[in-house]
Amino acid sequence: MNSSSSSSSSRTTEKKDKPTPVIDICRREVGRLSTRKFVHRLAASEDLVLRLDLARSLQKHIGCVNTVSFNVHGDILVSGSDDRRVVLWDWETGCVKLSFDSGHNNNIFQAKIMPETDDRSIVTCAADGQVRHATILECGKVETKLLGRHQGRAHRLANEPTNPHVFYTCGEDGLVQHFDLRTGGATELFTCQPVRGRIFTPVVHLNAIAIDPVNPNSFVIAGSDEFTRLYDIRRYRHDASASFGKPVDHFCPEHLLHDENVGITGVAFSDQSELLVSYTEEFIYLFSKDMGWGSDINSVLDDHILTVNSDSDMETDSKPGPQVFKGHRNCLTVKGVSFFGANEYVVSGSDCGRMFIWKKKDAKLIRVMEADKQVVNCIQPHPHTLMLASCGIDWDIKIWTPTALEKAPPPTNINRLRHAANHWMVSPRDMALELLAMRSQRMSPLRGPNENNEGDMMEFIVTFDAVSSDNEDQEASTG
Structure with missing residues (x-):
């Protein structure tokens, strides 16, 4: 009996053990694991994510690097910078394949290689x-030639996954434009309007746009309010009128409805049409397709006000909430957000100069990596392998590959602030923004009590004072 129990226990333990990449390689070689499953499991391997390490630094730009993205095959990386130049890299060797003047008059915010063009067609938007x-x-x-323009900064563009001709842009003027390189012109689709009652701004200043890879007819936009809006381009083709500006769906966490202190800096789709949304002065949320509020958002907001102000103690049905990812800081710059590792992980930069990686399934934070002296704005996963490219305020691009001999330990001391010359842009304005963020998280409707909020605010004020004093002493000693 003891032998049987021991054998059973051994089998149970074996089942619970997570396969390592080495075990998967052996199983593939003997035919116990298909090539397709092997590739997916390798890309999603937590063991490899915990071994991500800085492989090399790509240095050519003479300004902040605001954007990096891969071509379809993943062998070329394109970057754009405050120096207004576009650089194409062989990221594996670190060599520059081509560097050229973009023709822009201000900082480049996004650059993408169009698919199916032999990597010879590149579109850009800028400040x-x-x-x-x-x-x-x-x-x-x-x-280079000018295709169109926005009245104000144009932060993002999105191209259809396999279309060499079509892409969209959005800007701080609230305008969404559709471009077709075969005609060389722009079609102004609509200007994003705020919800009813938001009289403080005539338009929603847009920061982010993304196309659903599963259904390229669908795209989302987001910016200076709490909503990510979903559109279907087929509606525009059927009715080329101002009515196209009405979204098909709206996405927002319930506790952020009516919250005028938040905005959105980054959005991304997974290959299952899941939607990631990164809020400024808040968190990152993962929505499934059934979590939208519908097209008539004004009625939703009216009903929500009645629910919040109701004195009734009766319980009401609540919508299923999105998954939430916490730990990073997003107050100072326009940051993106991405899926990573066969869509099993979520990655984001932070105001503290670090890169954060969470497991998508349970939002567990598994990696926090130093990636910039000040702020990490953009993290771009490789389209096929488990590697990352990151950029931010530093003038270089960092390449991360799973080459570390030892697995990284669990993250600790997540909420610390940088200090001395290595802090995250602490200034009176930044302090006000951070305090506003903490106040928003504490005061939002339907938000549960945050017992650590007061302590976090006090810690921030003390840290700010200490950092400011250190900087003043340092300036005095060097002056």
Whole structure:
């Protein structure tokens, strides 16, 4: 009996053990694991995520690097910077394949290589509001031309996954534009309007746009209010009128409805149409397709006010809430957010200069990595393998690969602030923003009590004072 129990216990333990990449390789070789499953499990391996390490630093730009993205095959990385130059990299060797002047008059915010173009077609948008197209000629020269413009900064563009011609842009003017490189012109689709009663701004200043890879007819936009709006481009084609500006659906955590202190800086779709939304002065949320509030958001807001103000003690049915990812800080810059590792992980930069990686399934934070001296804005996963490219206020691009000999320990001391020359842009304005964020998290409707909020606010004020004093002493000693 003891032998049987021991054997049973051994089998149970074996079942609970997580397969390592080495075990999976052996199973694939003997035919016990299909190639498709092997590739997915390798890309989703937590063992490899815990071994991510800085492989190399790509240095060419002479300004903050605001955007990095891969071509379809993943062998070329394109970057754009405050220096207004676009650089194409062989990221594996760290060599520059091509560097050229974009033609922009201000900081480049996004650059993408269009698919199915032999990596010779690149579209960019920038702080000057311009949307430009660069064509790499056979002789190696680059021709750039202006395709369109926004009145204000144009933060993001999104291209259809397999379409070499079509992409969209959004800007701080609230305008969403559709571009077709075959015609070389822009179609102004609509200007994003705030919900009823928001008289403080005539438009929603847009920071983010993304296309659903499962259904390229669907795209989302987000910006200076609490809503991520979903649209279907087919409605525009059927009715080319101002009515197209009405979204098909709205996404927002219930406790942030009516919260005018938050905005959105980044959105991303998974290959299952899940939606990631990164809030400024708040958290990151994961929505499934059935978590939207519908197209008539004004009625939803009216009903929500009645529910909040009701004196009734009767319980009401509540919508299923999105998954929430916490730990990073997003107050100072326009940060993106991404899925990673076969869509099994979520990654984001932070105001503290670190890169955060959570498990998507349970929102558990498993990695916190130093990635910039000040702020990490953009993290781009490789399209096929388990590696990352990151950029931010530093002038370089960092390449992360699973090459560490030892697995990283669990993250600790997540809420610490940087100090001395390595802090996160502490200034009176930044302190006000951070205090506003903490106040928003504590005062939002339907928000549960946050017992650590007061302590966090006091810790921040004390840290700010200490950092300011250190900086003043340092300036005095060097002056």
